[in-house]
Amino acid sequence: MNDIITFNGVTKRHGDVTSLENLHLEVQEGEVMALLGHNGAGKTTTMKLILGLLAPSEGEVRVFGVAPHGGEADRLRRRLGFLPENVGFYEQLSGREVLDYFARLKRVDRHRIDDRLEQVGLGGAARRRVKTYSKGMRQRLGLAQALLGEPRLLLLDEPTTGLDPAATRDFYATVRVLRDRGCTVLLSSHVLPGVEPYIDRALILGAGRRLALGSLDELRRQAELPLTIRAKGHWSASEPPLAIPEAGSTPRRLNGHAQEFSVHPADKMAVLRRLTATPGVEDIELLPPTLEHLYAHFSSSFTPRGLS
Numbered sequence: 001m002n003d004i005i006t007f008n009g010v011t012k013r014h015g016d017v018t019s020l021e022n023l024h025l026e027v028q029e030g031e032v033m034a035l036l037g038h039n040g041a042g043k044t045t046t047m048k049l050i051l052g053l054l055a056p057s058e059g060e061v062r063v064f065g066v067a068p069h070g071g072e073a074d075r076l077r078r079r080l081g082f083l084p085e086n087v088g089f090y091e092q093l094s095g096r097e098v099l100d101y102f103a104r105l106k107r108v109d110r111h112r113i114d115d116r117l118e119q120v121g122l123g124g125a126a127r128r129r130v131k132t133y134s135k136g137m138r139q140r141l142g143l144a145q146a147l148l149g150e151p152r153l154l155l156l157d158e159p160t161t162g163l164d165p166a167a168t169r170d171f172y173a174t175v176r177v178l179r180d181r182g183c184t185v186l187l188s189s190h191v192l193p194g195v196e197p198y199i200d201r202a203l204i205l206g207a208g209r210r211l212a213l214g215s216l217d218e219l220r221r222q223a224e225l226p227l228t229i230r231a232k233g234h235w236s237a238s239e240p241p242l243a244i245p246e247a248g249s250t251p252r253r254l255n256g257h258a259q260e261f262s263v264h265p266a267d268k269m270a271v272l273r274r275l276t277a278t279p280g281v282e283d284i285e286l287l288p289p290t291l292e293h294l295y296a297h298f299s300s301s302f303t304p305r306g307l308s
């Protein structure tokens with residue numbers, strides 16, 4: 001696989017403030033990478049370095065093999081699509097007119113505007129004024145704007161902030177189609193449950209430093225957090241809780257129909273074997289740590305700026 005983005009020991013300083021410190025990162029062609037971190041962790045700085053809006057203080061950034069703030073910047077920017085946080089549009093224009101305006105600004109083919117609107121599910125609303133669009137439709141118009149010129153790399157800064165779960169799902173479903181067509185996507189988000197099903201890997205930043213990097217499975221292996229095993233059945237309040245010695249502790253009783261064990265990953269199979277052989281257990285659910293659990297785990301290992 002080709003690396004589309006490479007950060008090699010990148011540090012960015014603004015006077016006394018270090019917004020990114022010695023970051024090493026490779027983003028490969030066709031992957032969706034999430035950039036996660038608290039406010040001020042360095043996510044926007046990372047995006048600005050990729051866009052060539054900032055130059056590194058130390059180290060080297062390469063995008064499609066070239067330095068984004070160097071002599072190739074203009075040519076490179078045509079291969080990038082960017083959806084900034086809080087994107088704003090002229091309310092009186094239709095979605096189609098907004099895209100036409102951006103296509104002229106970007107000097108890209110205006111004949112593909114209708115395709116872009118269809119691609120993000122706004123074909124039917126193309127001639128409606130933006131002021132009549134919902135928040136979800138505006139974000140999808142922002143995505144259509146980022147797709148002008150058919151970029152091979154998309155940068156999405158907090159693209160689903162303020163969207164409800166259904167609109168978030170629709171937005172990321174569109175992003176997944178783009179990924180399946182070979183587009184590389186880097187997105188930042190605070191809405192972890194919404195983004196979890198759609199990402200290939202996550203980079204967790206804390207105070208400008210890399211705290212963790214990997215796929216969900218890799219992060220789970222690194223974190224070694226317990227998983228939840230839920231046994232389902234019918235138990236009366238007077239019955240004792242299930243006794244599963246391999247689990248190492250007594251279960252939490254959720255109600256008369258479910259009991260939950262917190263199990264170290266290494267003990268998972270032994271607990272499952274015991275539960276399947278236990279009378280009264282009718283069903284078993286496995287709940288691995290979510291992206292939110294992993295994020296909390298890795299970000300608990302650093303001190304936020306100003307508290308050290």
Ligand SMILES: Nc1ncnc2c1ncn2[C@@H]1O[C@H](COP(=O)(O)OP(=O)(O)OP(=O)(O)O)[C@@H](O)[C@H]1O
Pocket residue numbers: 014017018019037038039040041042043044045046305
């Ligand atoms: N031009 C600047 N001058 C001084 N400090 C800056 C500048 N740009 C960024 N910073 C600082 O660098 C740190 C990282 O900022 P950045 O905007 O990259 O964070 P972020 O993770 O995107 O945060 P948020 O989630 O709030 O958008 C912050 O402490 C910020 O105040």
